[in-house]
Amino acid sequence: xxxxxxxxxxxxxxxxxxxxxxxxxxxxxxxxxxxxxxxxxxxxxxxxxxxxxxxxxxxxxxxxxxxxxxxxxxxxxxxxxxxxxxxxxxxxxxxxxxxxxxxxxxxxxxxxxxxxxxxxxxxxxxxxxxxxxxxxxxxxxxxxxxxxxxxxxxxxxxxxxxxxxxxxxxxxxxxxxxxxxxxxxxxxxxxxxxxxxxxxxxxxxxxxxxxxxxxxxxxxxxxxxxxxxxxxxxxxxxxxxxxxxxxxxxxxxxxxxxxxxxxxxxxxxxxxxxxxxxxxxxxxxxxxxxxxxxxxxxxxxxxxxxxxxxxxxxxxxxxxxxxxxxxxxxxxxxxxxxxxxxxxxxxxxxxxxxxxxxxxxxxxxxxxxxxxxxxxxxxxxxxxxxxxxxxxxxxxxxxxxxxxxxxxxxxxxxxxxxxxxxxxxxxxxxxxxxxxxxxxxxxxxx
Numbered sequence: 001x002x003x004x005x006x007x008x009x010x011x012x013x014x015x016x017x018x019x020x021x022x023x024x025x026x027x028x029x030x031x032x033x034x035x036x037x038x039x040x041x042x043x044x045x046x047x048x049x050x051x052x053x054x055x056x057x058x059x060x061x062x063x064x065x066x067x068x069x070x071x072x073x074x075x076x077x078x079x080x081x082x083x084x085x086x087x088x089x090x091x092x093x094x095x096x097x098x099x100x101x102x103x104x105x106x107x108x109x110x111x112x113x114x115x116x117x118x119x120x121x122x123x124x125x126x127x128x129x130x131x132x133x134x135x136x137x138x139x140x141x142x143x144x145x146x147x148x149x150x151x152x153x154x155x156x157x158x159x160x161x162x163x164x165x166x167x168x169x170x171x172x173x174x175x176x177x178x179x180x181x182x183x184x185x186x187x188x189x190x191x192x193x194x195x196x197x198x199x200x201x202x203x204x205x206x207x208x209x210x211x212x213x214x215x216x217x218x219x220x221x222x223x224x225x226x227x228x229x230x231x232x233x234x235x236x237x238x239x240x241x242x243x244x245x246x247x248x249x250x251x252x253x254x255x256x257x258x259x260x261x262x263x264x265x266x267x268x269x270x271x272x273x274x275x276x277x278x279x280x281x282x283x284x285x286x287x288x289x290x291x292x293x294x295x296x297x298x299x300x301x302x303x304x305x306x307x308x309x310x311x312x313x314x315x316x317x318x319x320x321x322x323x324x325x326x327x328x329x330x331x332x333x334x335x336x337x338x339x340x341x342x343x344x345x346x347x348x349x350x351x352x353x354x355x356x357x358x359x360x361x362x363x364x365x366x367x368x369x370x371x372x373x374x375x376x377x378x379x380x381x382x383x384x385x386x387x388x389x390x391x392x393x394x395x396x397x398x399x400x401x402x403x404x405x406x407x408x409x410x411x412x413x414x415x416x417x418x419x420x421x422x423x424x425x426x427x428x429x430x431x432x433x434x435x436x437x438x439x440x441x442x443x444x445x446x
Contacts, residue, residue, distance in 0.1 A: 167366025
């Protein structure tokens, strides 16, 4: 078998090993890079180091550090408290408040994983007080986080745009962001109507105490060990209480978030380096929090994405992506090939992380689209990005596992089954519907 074929066979093995055993997918990816790159392909280490995505790593690390500081100094809790108080006890609006907060947090740079980790404990605490279904509240937060996840400032959005640029696809960052935003808002509306929102609309204003739900250890067997290990590691840092007053440090943090948007979008400054600089200035206001901020950063996520993207670079270098794209082109129809890529993205992300899946499959999509100019690239990229993210409500994925870990123990077993059902439905809905809306419909109308 050729080196290209071996590299492709190792790729699903990486995800299987990282899902079944409590081993980081990033570690497995780097090990696979050594075995395939050095031992099989004979590529020197210097050639493999050149494949390391330094720009993506700095982006993820900078944004994660800045928002970790914002979480530690209580700014995220202040925003949440203010948003809940605005509704004045109108229970029916509360899930939408947390949905909107998840969109804003994710789009402004926190990303879906961080936005969910920050909001889920607080949202479930409010849901418990207001007698709102934890399934409804959790799904509203998760789809909110993905509605904002394709923003150019979000780690996942930056990853998609970077992978698309590497694959020589046209810049579609705005289209992908808006498509994901509208699609996830529609999914949230559907969940709201199906999972108890109608009943909430019949209730009046009520007094609600703001506070996080108590985090509990996930039930054994509910999710992969690697995923649940990440969840347990985030519990202490994500359980917050809302400060009663807006302090100078909170005002400075809000100004810093706004400055990051202006610098990144308005002046095209490097977002990762800008976030480090802003985070440092915020840390200087309370130096003792720096240790906690660094410790609570999602190092496992950065390791995972760096490892997977390095290995994907190796697969591309040895011709594996070309081999896979040629096989998909043999499907007989470029639309069918795009559908297959989207379906594989959704199915894989059901058990894994969105960033890793997107990083693996966007280069394949680029090869398919390069051979078929008739397929709208922006629509196809939107479809693959959406399909890989909307299934993350699964309890076997990080965000669904965070939700499961924060509910009362007696709620876990039924919630696990319902989350699995919703996640499985998203595999079909998330791959087929975006293809219809963003690929087939423009082709028919055009």
